[in-house]
Amino acid sequence: MTASLIALDWGTSNLRAKLLDASGRVLEARSTPGGVMAVRDGRFAEALLALVGDWLQQHNCPLIASGMIGSRQGWREAPYLPCPASLDQAAAALTRIDLPGGHVLTIVPGLRCEGDDGVADVMRGEETQLWGAGLPTGSCCVLPGTHAKWAWVGEGGRIESFQTFMTGELYGLLTQHGILGRLMEFGHADPQAFRAGVRLGLAEHASASHVIFAARTAGLMGTIAPRGLPDYLSGILVGIEIAGATKRGRPQTVTVLGDEALAARYESALQVAGIACRLAPEDATTQGQWLVAQRARLLR
Amino acid sequence: MTASLIALDWGTSNLRAKLLDASGRVLEARSTPGGVMAVRDGRFAEALLALVGDWLQQHNCPLIASGMIGSRQGWREAPYLPCPASLDQAAAALTRIDLPGGHVLTIVPGLRCEGDDGVADVMRGEETQLWGAGLPTGSCCVLPGTHAKWAWVGEGGRIESFQTFMTGELYGLLTQHGILGRLMEFGHADPQAFRAGVRLGLAEHASASHVIFAARTAGLMGTIAPRGLPDYLSGILVGIEIAGATKRGRPQTVTVLGDEALAARYESALQVAGIACRLAPEDATTQGQWLVAQRARLLR
Structure with missing residues (x-):
């Protein structure tokens, strides 16, 4: 070799x-x-x-x-x-x-x-x-994570512009150190609560620091069970991210570059937003x- | 007695x-x-x-x-x-x-x-x-803090509706436990950095989880000194709050109810937003x- x-x-x-x-x-x-x-x-x-x-x-x-x-x-x-x-x-x-x-x-x-x-x-x-x-000209691409990056790709794979969203860090801070985590039961997937969160985040992204509080009141009011609250908050934050990233121009398709679990989460959220999704190979x-x-x- | x-x-x-x-x-x-x-x-x-x-x-x-x-x-x-x-x-x-x-x-x-x-x-x-x-009919009122409350007052002091913004908690989490705090030098007031943050938060509140990242890049790029970054982030978060709270209807005057230091901060931010401000007695x-x-x- x-x-x-x-x-x-x-x-x-x-x-x-x-x-x-x-x-x-x-x-x-x-x-x-x-x-x-x-x-x-x-x-x-x-x-x-x-x-x-x-x-x-x-x-x-x-x-x-x-x-x-x-x-x-x-x-x-x-x-x-x-x-x-x-x-x-x-x-x-x-x-x-x-x-x-x-x-x-x-x-x-x-x-x-x-x-x-x-x-x-x-x-x-x-x-x-x-x-x-190897993204084609005109691609819009998201790399989910602690600091999610949205990138717009031009001719020859040139990176035209990009934006960082602190989605992962906010989720970590709010659940591990903040009051929202107190009502939560971790370790359960709840795709329905996630999508409800995405819908709320998409609709109310212009009041982000208000709408994340819904992850507390939904718990206090019992509208979402403690085990659904982590995915509800995750959905709200991803919804805020998608609405913010696409507010100057809505892409038809977004390419998601990331590990499988996170990519599946974004695939589901983009579906709620009515945006088509393409998954890119993991080890680019x-x-x-x-x-x-x-x-x-x-x-x- | x-x-x-x-x-x-x-x-x-x-x-x-x-x-x-x-x-x-x-x-x-x-x-x-x-x-x-x-x-x-x-x-x-x-x-x-x-x-x-x-x-x-x-x-x-x-x-x-x-x-x-x-x-x-x-x-x-x-x-x-x-x-x-x-x-x-x-x-x-x-x-x-x-x-x-x-x-x-x-x-x-x-x-x-x-x-x-x-x-x-x-x-x-x-x-x-x-x-x-003792707020007059039609008042819009903010109580700054960990969970800032915006309230709209009707006839006879009736509280018509209100919204919570997690401004103070987000500031605490981001500076004490997050990456933004790493570039910051605490303990210095910087009213100019605060107002620059407010302007950015007001303009870009619809991408809140992106715009708070500016408190990192402004430090990396050296456009704001480490001692100005805490107030810059504070301004961004207060700007996001004011823009979100007033997006369904812009009040002519907002009454601020809170301790002196926080009230002064909101007075300055409301001025940047072009909204008049009234300070209410502290011990209501x-x-x-x-x-x-x-x-x-x-x-x-």
């Missing part, structure tokens, strides 16, 4: 490494909870070599990374590229780190976007995932890293 | 007691952090007598309470009155608790409101405060309790 690239998805919580062959196929995959937040005193080189030192020794191949590793809190800041941004532009703007033994790590830049709403926005890692997904990140490395002529 | 009523503002965190004379003037005030959440195993009688046992013994007067003490987690549930609700209706629907020694405590009912947005809403304690403030609660007790013929 001939390895030609080590592709690193290095985020806040995890470091995921893949060893790729000369045609971009995954030969081996490893991961560790050694995300940016877990690395102490800037010991990024040690963390990296602990995971893939043997790969480097054996194959002596280049490394490419995307994600929060390129942030101010990461190994080295990889300056943001402004939107619209293409894969070619990213490949020409990689940040280079020389490693012991003559090895080289390159970091894909994150993107920034000056929204017409006056809100500057940023992403790190998702741009590579979007390029890897590696494909995107492979394409950037190719375009940057990192591969031998 | 002749005392005629013990008025209790008994909330989640605190128990505040006032001894009133025959014309409703405060003879003496006491408080303790013995709110509903601090009382263990339902020992409400003990908590009450520890604070005002000597008043009862000396004056043998009736007691009236409003606030969370009438909730399901409180001493005894005082069923919600539906809106529109008048002070007279509340006075006719008091919940009675017999205390040792022949003393009687009455609890003012909370209110519920079926919003035309499909969100049921509730309040406990604020209704008494609103009645005590005692006045409201006095009026309910009078109307219920509790006084001797």
Whole structure:
């Protein structure tokens, strides 16, 4: 086997490494909870070599990374590229780190976007995932999660603009630390309560900090059972997100890029909103890293 | 001195007691952090007598309470009155608790409101405060706080409808437990950053979970200094609240009922929104309790 690239998805919580062959196929995959937040005193080189030192020794191949590793809190800041941004532009703007033994790590830049709403926005890692997904011109795409990203794709896969929604973080904060969680019973799926929440969030997204309170009053009034309340709140927040993201222009189809459970949740919510949904392959990140490395002529 | 009523503002965190004379003037005030959440195993009688046992013994007067003490987690549930609700209706629907020694405590009912947005809403304690403030017909009123309440007042001080906004709780969760707090330096007032946040929140309230992310990107991009970010986020959240609360009908004037610091914050935000502002007296609660007790013929 001939390895030609080590592709690193290095985020806040995890470091995921893949060893790729000369045609971009995954030969081996490893991961560790050694995300940016877990690395102490800037010991990024040690963390990296602990995971893939043997790969480097054996194959002596280049490394490419995307994600929060390129942030101010990461190994080295990889300056943001402004939107619209293409894969070619990213490949020409990689940040280079020389490693012991003559090895080289390159970091894909994150993107920034000056929204017409006056809100500057940023992403790190998702741009590579979007390029890897091979989205057609005119696509509208959502990457659900702690900070859900909505992206609009132009010609040649160029990322025209994007917006972040703090849906996942709000759900976590409200249920784990807030008063809404007190009436909830966790661990049960309730698709009906979820869809009811989506309908409410879509209709009343313009009073978001009011409408989330419905996840308390529905409990107090007994209109939704304690075990349905987590999905009700989740639905309200996803509804607020979809209505907000589509308020300047309603897409016919939205492509959902994410893990299976979250993608199914968004599929259901988009259905309530009357928007068609397409699911993208889950591991677009590696494909995107492979394409950037190719375009940057990192591969031998 | 002749005392005629013990008025209790008994909330989640605190128990505040006032001894009133025959014309409703405060003879003496006491408080303790013995709110509903601090009382263990339902020992409400003990908590009450520890604070005002000597008043009862000396004056043998009736007691009236409003606030969370009438909730399901409180001493005894005082069923919600539906809106529109008048002070007279509340006075006719008091919940009675017999205390040792022949003393009687009455609890003012909370209110519920079926919003035309499909969100049921509730309040406990604020209704008494609103009645005590003596608001003219047609008033629109805000009580800022963890769960800010917006109320619309009809003839004779009747509360027509109201809405809760989780502004204070969201600010607390996002800054204390969320990622937004990481870039912030707390303890500095920045009225300019606050007003910039209000403008953004007012304009983009329909994408609330996106626009709060601006409190992160403004920090990342250096457009707002770390010490200005707390007030910037506060402004965004208050802007979202004002725009949401007034989206079905814009009041000419809003009356703000609350402590001085919060009231000043709302005064500034309403000015940015182009809405006139009136400040109501801070201790309307005692006045409201006095009026309910009078109307219920509790006084001797």
